[in-house]
Amino acid sequence: MNRLVLRGGEVVGPLGVRRADVLVDDGRVIEVGPALEVANAVEIDCAGSYVGPAFVDLHAHLREPGGRGAETVHSGARAGVVGGYGALVAMPNTEPALDSVPLVRDVLERGRSSVLDVAVCAAITVGRAGERLAPLADLASIGVHLFSDDGTGVANPLVMRRALEYARPLGVRLAQHCEDAALCEGGVMNEGEWSLRLGLGGRPAAAEEMMVARDLELVRLTGGRLHFLHLSTLRSLELVEAARAEGLDVTFEVTPHHLTLDESACAEYDPDFKVHPPLRPRQDVEGLRRWAREGRLDAVATDHAPHTPEAKDRPFDEAPAGLLGLEHAASLVHEALGENNPVELFRLLSRGPARIAGLDRRGAFGLSAHGGDVAPGEDANLVVFEPTATWVVDRTRLQSRATNTPYHGRSLVGRVRHTLVRGQLRVREGDLR
């Protein structure tokens, strides 16, 4: 039976919150209102919880093809629904890179048999080598909306210019990992007093900021559309905001970890805290949180980056960069927002990213629409989030195949209770069904 009623929750809309029940049937929201009288429906308790559009992750490394030891589309999708996500954008830095129609189709096919909607961000250049353009028009024609060489940025400004120009009439958006590789050479954490003290090579904030500044100039030159991935410094945010005020079509995301952890977390050389861009100084973390509370961020994206234990179990400088995000992102954003801002929570995790990913309307890859209002007729991609529940992150109890979370043992406030994808109850009271 697909008829469900979400009972007694606080429905979160773009402007505010109201107490209402939500009737779902056949994949759609049928009715929203107080004390609905419904027969023959599964009753889902939502008391004391927010009900809003399921989350959308702009930035998930699902590791297929080539990295099944760390994650698969299916395991990443399970991690996603447990974290309240209804859609994930799979990143293309796989082995081989997702730079062709057959490879992208294969990931989409795996996504179709998973527990949520999987979209794909395809590579900008062939093999992510930063030299020749991937078949952007072919890929756009099958519904790819985002392109990125993430893992690294497109270093050559001429290639980046061509990509922005070529993508412009296709109606798609490029997404850039901004860190100048030359300036980051040998760097494994933020460059500063901590890296010097720990004897670890530094990745300076300037490496990110100069690439943001360069790309803003290229957007100005080409009239292209660009999304900035995982911005981690206050200066980067200021640059993008100022450029947007001039009318450039640019968007950006920040990650839950850059909102909640600072560089001092690397002091014990635990590779689970190694990530690119690196954890930054406290002032940046506080700055990002301030922007979050002021409603100045476009989206939060996880940069969910699973790695096998054997890959991470190395000296800090040798271990791969990246950490898990999907299963605790919402709690961390809730914390960063001061635990009392549901409208912003859903804007950052659902409405904002859905729009950037082009997932706010039906059709792309045959996926359902995300990030809309909880209103009759909308696709029933919904999450129920209990803002006062506390839980402790346990790396042995994750849905992800990998365990490289930096939050193991940390007590978090706010937890996903139920997740519905296309009207299917995928998670109930925190448990995958």
Place this chain on the structure above:
Amino acid sequence: MRPIRGGHLLSLDGVSRDQVLDVLDTAESFVEVNRRTIRKVPALTGRVVASLFFEESTRTRLSFETAAKRLSADVISLAVASSSVKKGESLRDTISTVEALGLDAVVLRHRSSGAAEQVARFVPHVHVINAGDGQHQHPTQGLLDAFTVRQVLAERHGTSGPESGAELFAGLRVVIVGDIRHSRVARSDIAVYLALGATVRVVGPGTLVPAEVAQWGVEVSDDLDEALEWAQIVGLLRLQVERGGGEFVPSLGEFSTHWGLSVERLGALSPDTLVMHPGPMNRGVEIAHAVADSPQSLVTRQVANGVPVRMAVLYLTVAGGEDR
């Protein structure tokens, strides 16, 4: 900092004056052992010390193994070149394998910063002694440098090291020259000298002296000759050509001209000023050949003092300061 007695020695970052003096005074008592005909005490009889050098270092390894043997410990030595590490075994598995043989302490040298800290987490009940990790710390070098300085100054003042405590370090003017960025010795030396009350100045090429160094409580100088004139102790560092240090200066010749301790610069020093180098030296780069062998150079004393200081560290960590 965490206790050394009964614990690990991973870093000197945050070390206290009393912790340093504890090691130096203990080392003093072992100096005499090294002068005996039978150079051995039974302090660690039946204890097992593993010497794991994942990075080549003949002198530090010999120094540690000699120290362990003089304390009557059994020494297990892992030659990395012929070990399973070459076959891709992880650091954790290597340590677990060695630990399974039964051991009390690990002396670890590794090319990665933080490796000793990680190993201490893998085998928390084994005493871990950092014999140099990447560009992070080389704590026994810092301790033996302080020990050597105190020994020489005490001789000059007609007193003994233990009697003088940290007194001779109060306001002592130390300059450390060269590749601060890549040097684990610099980090350990600075921590130990500051803990003992000295004033520390650093000087070197802009690429090798990051601005953040000032936050360690040292003075950053741009003028080598002025710093040398000011100094009572001159600590030279090996230019870490093998760690990419060579790319941070236009040429070794230019480095040598502007930041090397030449014979001329030695001549301009006060005759009482002492010159130190942790070795191995790049003669003709950071230190002129004749300077290394001059009477003001403490280089060979530093090497000699390595054994009693490492005996003290092994003894304090492993035996925890039980009565001998």
